[in-house]
Amino acid sequence: MPDIVPPAPRGKDGRAPDVLRPGGWVPMRQYRDSDEVDFAIVGTGAGGGTLAARLAEAGFSVVGFDAGPWFRPLEEFASDELEQTKLYWTDNRIVAGENPIELGHNNSGKAVGGSTVHFAMVALRFRPEWFKARTKLGYGADWPVSWQEMWRYYDEVEDALKIAGPVRFPWGPPRRRYPYRPHEVNAAGLVLARGAEKLGIKWCPTPLATVSAPRDLSPPCVYRGFCVIGCSTNAKQSALVVWIPRALAAGAEIRDLAMVGRIELGPNGLVTGLYYHREGEWRFQRAKNVVVAGYAIETPRLLLNSACPQFPGGLANSNGLVGKYFMVQSNDAVWGRMDEEIRWYKGPPSLALTEHWNYTDAGKDFFGGYAYMSQGPLPIEFARTIAGARGLWGQGLRDAMSNYIHMAGLKICGEVLPREDNRVELADDTDEYGLRIARIVFGYCDNDNRLRRHAVRFMRDALAAAGARDIWESESTAHLNGSCRMGEDPASSVVNADGRSWDIPNLWVCDGSLFPTVGGVNPSLTIQALACRTADRIKAMAARGELQRPAARPVRQHTAPRMNPVA
Amino acid sequence: MGLPTSHLTTPSPQLPPAREAEASRRTAARRLNESSALLALSVLTDTSIEHDRGMFFNRAMVLPIIASALTLGTSLHGAHDPTPSAHRLRHAVAAAAAATGLIGGGFHAYNVTKREGGLSWHNLFYGAPLGAPFALILAGTMAVAAEHVRDARDGRISLFGQPAGPTLAALTAAGLAGTIAEAALLHFRGAFQDRFMYLPVTIPPIAAGLIAKAALERTPRWPRLTRLWLRLTAALGFAGAGFHVYGVSRNMGGWRNWSQNLLAGPPIPAPHSFTALALAGLAVLELLGTSRHD
């Protein structure tokens, strides 16, 4: 269906697209497959894109791979929901479990810049206590990093993205002012504000990764409202617009339309590189380190698909936890009709939010927290929501849709507990490359459901207090996390605090898979902060010689690698 | 006993002192009318755009447009009118404009505080601007002052019962302070993303300080310095409008997208308020040079 898709890789011939200038190019350093680059990074989104930039800036040789195209938003992003499905990972995956999740446009991007190309730009920090959820709040697991450390990295990322946020943020410990001022809250957001004020809780304009004033070549947001299907203004500070250009400027190479199929393990227990499919053939890139940053489904999938005699259950999977403890966040919502015209299609979808239930522990019959935000779905998305939640069709659906400009909605970003049963594993089906596809098994637990019920009840009250009528509910999920979690104990985690796998010292993970818990806020800011931290840790380790291969066993010369990892 | 004033007025030894004083007064009155006209023009363009953005949801929103248009007309008339006496219609229009501004200020304050969030940074950024009605009050007041200055018979000019010079100096300083505050607020909203956005919060405050000092001292101790900063501030007003034109072009779609960017982009007529107030300040200097002190 999409008509305007790059037909061939753009990151080649010594240049890469300059997405901030129509038809622009920047020079790009390139490596040969036979160069043993310092870091080969799989995925160029919130994790991989950020890490590529920071590692390149630290002087390492970096090649980033993305299965998706290198879009030029200014010229190629149309104001059209159907056309823009080109941004998503629409290759097949199997969903199963008590509550099979929706994938594709819901949470999975496929592009240079990853899911940050289609995300809703909500940029929130974790509540500090969440980093010690088990010790301090009695649920989930502790993170192997401290909130104070993360606070510094949140500062860095917020500044890198010039987050547009409120002058005073109502929750959490004192923090630096957001670099840019908040956007004007639209009527949809003011409905949230009204409801919050009536119920006596705080609210604020949502901190967003889209600029509210010019920033270099990014003009300020024009409030066109097509954010989650691609920003053609380039106001959105996605990885495509922020980290990838930094990576290129620092000498990194990015290979688009390059599907990584397998990571190769050498005889000395270290990875030697990866196989990727580009321009019709399989190739092998040598690397001293491989970082997997494909987000929480493709990362475990790749590790599992890279099984070999030394790791029959998948690379870095000696304890069987790769793919386990998978989490999403609940995305339950309430909707209602207002007397006033709301016209929620104007502006980013979530211009106002409240984190009241992230920071309040009393009055809850569940562990964890949720934020809720105002909404602004485009026509197809809203029609699907009505159809899915209310089962309306025929004239009933047409009548419901005719209230479109009067609708208001509130939707949660709700915490889901990490459970081993929820997992990403390999199905028997294979994709066009012959690689086994992912099966995602997910179900809510009692705690998750108690949270959702509490949230829906509260939001109903809030929406009614704001004056909405004929309120109804919908359910869905958002985001992907936890499937290669970090920890302090090799028995209960896949990687350590630096994202370095316990099993293989030069195999790393850097994306949402790392999260031991998911919190009640959107994950993108935390993913980027972790990536910045990982880069600093790698820099420090390199300076101390801790990245080098162990000299214990002589390195046997690797024979020519098989060129089809799937044969 | 008056202080020597020869160092304040343009030396013209041929004119007797009384004629010097009258020439000075005429210049002052003309400058005040020019100031008022420029302020009124700024208010007219700015309010037209902003109240259009507000869709004239309250019909009273046409009033400041009418008031500023009339004030613009009468002030231009006054600026070219050599008659050394007050003009009743001009005076009435100016007073009405100032009153409209005052009422508008009330509406705007209500608008800001009644919104969700009340008096908050967000509502200061995006609600009805508190500084805009203030500009209309100033436009009206400057025009009223022009009439009073024009009308003085025996060399003693007073305004609201006080000596005109110091009173106008105080008004000008307050006007500058308000305009600076408005620029500071909106440039803060724009995150001072361009270095030049610091200019309206660095240059005019010095002019405001110097004029305020003149108000307190009743005779400017540093007239050349004050005149310099006022001229700089006047020039900044023009430069600011130029920067704002550039700013509008920096938005998505540039000038081709004028139907959005003229409203969204930095307001082009706003910086002219600095020029207008600088003109008023220069008028004040004239008055302070010739007024007798009690």
Added chain:
Amino acid sequence: MTEQNRFSGYSTLAKRDTPSWNAQTRAVVDKRLNDPPPRCFFTEDEWALLVAICARIIPQPTQRDRNVPIASFIDQKMAENNSDGFQHAGLPGMQQEWRRGLSAIDTEARLRFGAAFVDLPAGRQDEVLHMVQQADVRAPAWADLPAQQFFKGRLLIDIVTMYYAHPQAWDEIGFGGPASPRGYVRMGFDRYDPWEAVEHA
């Protein structure tokens, strides 16, 4: 129909040459409007059935000169295998889902009302569809294609998607339509820009 009048006079297409549309949007929408894809995937009988179903799910007013050819776009999606990116365990892929679902609906119609779905009057067609939606079904084909999941997750979603991908649908709900480079200025309650739809009471 009321929605015909609610925003009468408003047309997102009329903004085609304004700053609200850019070149890529024009290209994409033009193609959708002027070049509806020919039937490629479904057989003639399947096609007729699909068209009939679409007409019940999204009844389109007859007075409009150009109705949205929903079925054409579903056919194209199947022909190109434009997956949504996930498949429920135990269910076939979307191509098979549609084929088997259409067949099962027709069987259900014959079982319950003694005629092919396309030959039933509209009221009966609606009844059949409600039965499928509520899994109140008797045709054996539903044994390995859960009726409710098919209806909710495939049939309804695909039809609704293709309808609301059309400017006519945007117009009737007062959606602002394409918006790039020009977005919006007036964001508050009861405020709209001159290029937005005006709602008639």
